[in-house]
Amino acid sequence: xxxxxxxxHVDGYEEAIELFYERGLTDGLPIVLPTRSKVEALxxxxxxxxxxxxxxxxxxxxxxxxxxxxxxxxxxxCKPEHFPIVIAAIEAxxxxxxxxxxxxQTTHMCATLTIVxxxxxxxxNFNSREGLFGNGYRANAAVGRALRxxxxxxxxxxxxxxxxxxxxxxxxxxxxxAEEAEDNPWEPMHVERGCAPGxxxxxxxxxxxxHSADCHGSPGEMLYVLADTMAALGNNNVHxxxxxxxxxxxxxxxxxxxxxxxxxxxxxxxxxxxRRSVAEISACGEFRRGVRRMLVEQGRNPVRFGVDDPMAxxxxxxxxxxxxIVVAGGRTYFAAVCPGWGAHGGYAVTAxxxxxA
Amino acid sequence: xxxxLPNWPKQTEIAQATSGVATVRGVALAFVDDYLDxxxxxxxxxxxxxxxxxxxxxxxxxxGNSPSPKPVIEEAAQYEAAVVGVAMCGSxxxxxxxxxxxxxxxxxxxVTIVWDTFEKAARSAARIxxxxxxxxxxxxxxxxxxxxxxQRAKARTAVGAIVELLVAT
Numbered sequence: 001x002x003x004x005x006x007x008x009h010v011d012g013y014e015e016a017i018e019l020f021y022e023r024g025l026t027d028g029l030p031i032v033l034p035t036r037s038k039v040e041a042l043x044x045x046x047x048x049x050x051x052x053x054x055x056x057x058x059x060x061x062x063x064x065x066x067x068x069x070x071x072x073x074x075x076x077x078c079k080p081e082h083f084p085i086v087i088a089a090i091e092a093x094x095x096x097x098x099x100x101x102x103x104x105q106t107t108h109m110c111a112t113l114t115i116v117x118x119x120x121x122x123x124x125n126f127n128s129r130e131g132l133f134g135n136g137y138r139a140n141a142a143v144g145r146a147l148r149x150x151x152x153x154x155x156x157x158x159x160x161x162x163x164x165x166x167x168x169x170x171x172x173x174x175x176x177x178a179e180e181a182e183d184n185p186w187e188p189m190h191v192e193r194g195c196a197p198g199x200x201x202x203x204x205x206x207x208x209x210x211h212s213a214d215c216h217g218s219p220g221e222m223l224y225v226l227a228d229t230m231a232a233l234g235n236n237n238v239h240x241x242x243x244x245x246x247x248x249x250x251x252x253x254x255x256x257x258x259x260x261x262x263x264x265x266x267x268x269x270x271x272x273x274x275r276r277s278v279a280e281i282s283a284c285g286e287f288r289r290g291v292r293r294m295l296v297e298q299g300r301n302p303v304r305f306g307v308d309d310p311m312a313x314x315x316x317x318x319x320x321x322x323x324x325i326v327v328a329g330g331r332t333y334f335a336a337v338c339p340g341w342g343a344h345g346g347y348a349v350t351a352x353x354x355x356x357a
Numbered sequence: 358x359x360x361x362l363p364n365w366p367k368q369t370e371i372a373q374a375t376s377g378v379a380t381v382r383g384v385a386l387a388f389v390d391d392y393l394d395x396x397x398x399x400x401x402x403x404x405x406x407x408x409x410x411x412x413x414x415x416x417x418x419x420x421g422n423s424p425s426p427k428p429v430i431e432e433a434a435q436y437e438a439a440v441v442g443v444a445m446c447g448s449x450x451x452x453x454x455x456x457x458x459x460x461x462x463x464x465x466x467x468v469t470i471v472w473d474t475f476e477k478a479a480r481s482a483a484r485i486x487x488x489x490x491x492x493x494x495x496x497x498x499x500x501x502x503x504x505x506x507x508q509r510a511k512a513r514t515a516v517g518a519i520v521e522l523l524v525a526t
Contacts, residue, residue, distance in 0.1 A: 007361045016360050025363055034361040059451055060485050062364060071363045101455075102422045102448035105478070153363040161481040164447030285501075294392060298419050344422035344448060 006067075007036065020075075027152050027173060029145075031075040042070040045080030046087060047357020054087070055094045058101030060156030064090060069146075072153055076146030076174075081124055082139060084353050085202060086146045089114045092204040092351040093147075099345025103206040104157040107164050108236060110206040110341045111171035113245070114147060115326055116178040117190035118200035120353060126178035130330035132247070133177060133210050144174030169209045177328060183250040184327040185257035192263070193350040200353040205324060206346025207245050208235070210336035215252060219259045222252060222335070223269050229337045230274040230316060237316040238276050239288050240342025241301050244316055245324045246270065247338065251331035263325055271320035275313040282310065300343040324348055372458070372488045375466040377524045378438050382410035386440060386523075387433035387465075389456050391421030394443040396505050397496075400512035401440065401470065401519070409520055422448040424455035434463040438523050442470030445499070450475040454482040454491075461488050468522045470515055472498040492522040 010016045016033050020026045032038075043050050043066060050067040057064050066087070073086045093100045093112055103112055116126050116139075127137040135141065157163040165172075179188055190201035213229040215222035230237070230244060237244050248256070248266070256266055282289045292314070295301040302318060317323055329336070340346055378384050386405060390398045398415075405411040414436065416429055425433075433439055433456075441457045444450035450471065457467040471479045471493050483491050494515045499508060 006365055007359050009359050011358075013358075016358065019360075033358075034363065036359050036361055039361045058455075059482055068364065071361045074361075075363060096423075099423050099448075101424075101451055105451040105482075106422070106448040107446050149363065156485055160477070162451070162478060162485070164450065164475065164478050290395075294395075298392070300420065344420065 024158070025153060026075070027148060029173065032077050034071045034074040038074045039067070039070045041080050042073055042078065042083040043067060045356050046083050046354070048087070054090055057094065057151070057155040059105055059162045060154065062154045062156065064094070064150065064154050068154060069150055072149040073146040076149050077138060077142035078146050079142070081356060082143050082146070084356060085116060085120070085143050088202045088351045088353045089143070089147055089204055090150060092202060092349040095349045097345070097347040098204060098206070098349050100155070102345045103341065104151060104155055105162055105164055106341060106344070107166045108341050109165055109167045109169050110208055110346055111169060111175050112147070112204050112206045112346070113171070113338065114144065114176040115189065115203045115205070116143070116176065117181070117188050117195070117203065118353070119181060119198065120200040121178035121181060128178035128180040128328045132329045140176045140178070141174050144176030147176070148172060148174060171209055179326050180250050180328045185254055186263040186327060189324065189326050190350050195350060195352060201350055202353060203348055203350040205243065205245055205340065205348040207338035207340050210247065210338055213335045213337055214333060215335050216333045219256050219261050223266065223273065226335055226337065227270055227274040230270065230339070231276050233276065233280065233284060235339035236342035237339050238281065239284070239291050240344065241295060241317055242340040242342040242344070243322040243324060243347055244340050245326065245338040247326050247328055247336040249329035249331060249335060250327055252333070252335060253327045264320070267320045267323050267325055270323055271315055271317065275315050277310065278308070278312050278314060279310040281314065295343055370487050372462050374490060375461055375464055377466050377526055379524065381405070381520050381523055384411050384438060385436045386411045386413045386438055387436035388413050388415045389418065389425060389429070389433055389439060389441045390415055391418045391443060391449050391453060393421045393449050394445050394499065394508070396508045397443055397512045397515070400509040401516055404513055404516040405440070405519070408516065422452055424452050424459070430456065430459045430463070434460055434465050436465065438466045440468050440470065440519055444469060444471035444475050444479050447475070447478065450478045451482055454479050454486070457491055458483065458486045458488045461491055466523060468492045468494050468519045470494050470496065470519070472496060474498045492525070494518040494522060
């Protein structure tokens with residue numbers, strides 16, 4: 001075995017796989033071996049300089065270069081055409097409002113979800129339908145795992161040491177979905193957030209895994225269930241505000257649209273109804289009440305969401321715009337709620353995907 | 358077969374150790390407080406002033422879950438020494454240690470208050486940021502049944518350790 005600064009020569013496949021385990025360079029699963037030719041293919045395809053820095057990733061504060069990211073992307077199973085999506089997601093995660101260092105190191109169980117938008121999702125066979133958060137699709141799995149491996153190797157996020165998540169969740173292996181572009185009556189999420197219609201983009205958002213919301217019936221009945229699911233007392237939004245994500249499936253979105261509901265109508269209704277009273281929050285203990293008070297004192301939550309009137313009903317987020325809605329999944333009766341981390345960070349950031357060189 | 362490595366040897370600069378202060382009495386101390394354990398922090402401030410005669414300027418952070426903005430660090434670095442805390446959760450431990458590291462790299466002696474549950478995380482964060490020897494005043498984590506007075510008692514114990522570490526060579 002010969003070692004240079006950026007690479008190592010090994011005799012065989014098994015030895016290489018075990019070497020990555022021994023050196024703590026993988027997340028617990030085997031990897032695709034990042035041979036020089038595979039890595040260079042990704043760098044060439046993206047058309048960017050191998051040494052270009054995308055910033056430093058906490059907590060290790062290692063410089064994330066295109067070359068290092070390409071190695072991690074190959075390890076995750078990415079093909080050259082996936083790499084621009086990985087780059088865009090990393091660029092989004094490194095924005096201050098996402099507070100990636102906090103997301104990686106929090107005791108909360110959130111992880112950064114990547115949502116792929118635009119025609120690229122269908123072209124590269126990302127799943128946006130049945131089994132959305134599950135397995136079976138290389139694009140979702142490879143991009144999702146590449147991003148987690150980057151956090152592992154470049155961010156240095158190791159459980160019990162720098163990653164203090166109490167329970168974490170399987171999203172720490174891969175957490176990537178696509179928004180349904182065709183079977184969707186509403187404006188896609190990235191266009192709402194300023195991207196051009198028909199463009200490709202990613203949104204990153206730190207959240208829990210999907211909580212099931214069994215929503216049958218009329219729009220009002222579906223929203224009643226969704227609002228209740230969103231306002232469970234155990235989630236951070238109830239106690240610490242922030243942002244939340246709701247995933248509505250294409251059939252449900254179509255039913256809302258047929259009944260004249262725009263996405264903003266749904267958002268507004270959920271914001272007005274997914275609430276908890278100060279009395280209910282206070283019943284969770286003085287600590288929770290204290291968190292609410294602190295957020296108001298620090299100006300992170302508006303004064304009107306204070307904790308003086310026990311009958312006041314506190315919304316989950318500062319404004320309806322902090323409730324993100326994405327249309328995806330199978331055409332059934334289930335929706336999903338993904339609570340966020342609270343006002344501590346993990347906020348949604350959308351970034352365009354640059355085309356291949 | 359040549360295999361590329363996913364992280365390259367990082368040139369982490371080990372920061373030069375800071376000097377302790379001769380005594381805490383009369384010293385201008387910055388207290389960078391994430392405001393996440395207010396009862397403990399209030400008592401730490403009171404004890405440093407009343408029992409040890411320090412002149413304390415408290416910087417209460419806007420968000421305990423992110424490192425302090427640069428201007429706050431710049432201002433705190435004007436003081437003779439600093440107390441940073443309270444590291445009582447995952448993200449705030451990271452943020453607190455980041456503040457301590459930033460101050461140490463500006464030559465300011467710091468002591469970081471950390472709940473024992475997060476001591477390992479705090480030391481890991483310090484190590485990977487090139488300041489493996491920064492000082493921690495470790496206190497027992499707050500239990501659900503702990504009263505405010507019990508928390509204040511922990512603060513008084515912590516201040517003893519803080520003072521010792523601020524003057525240590």
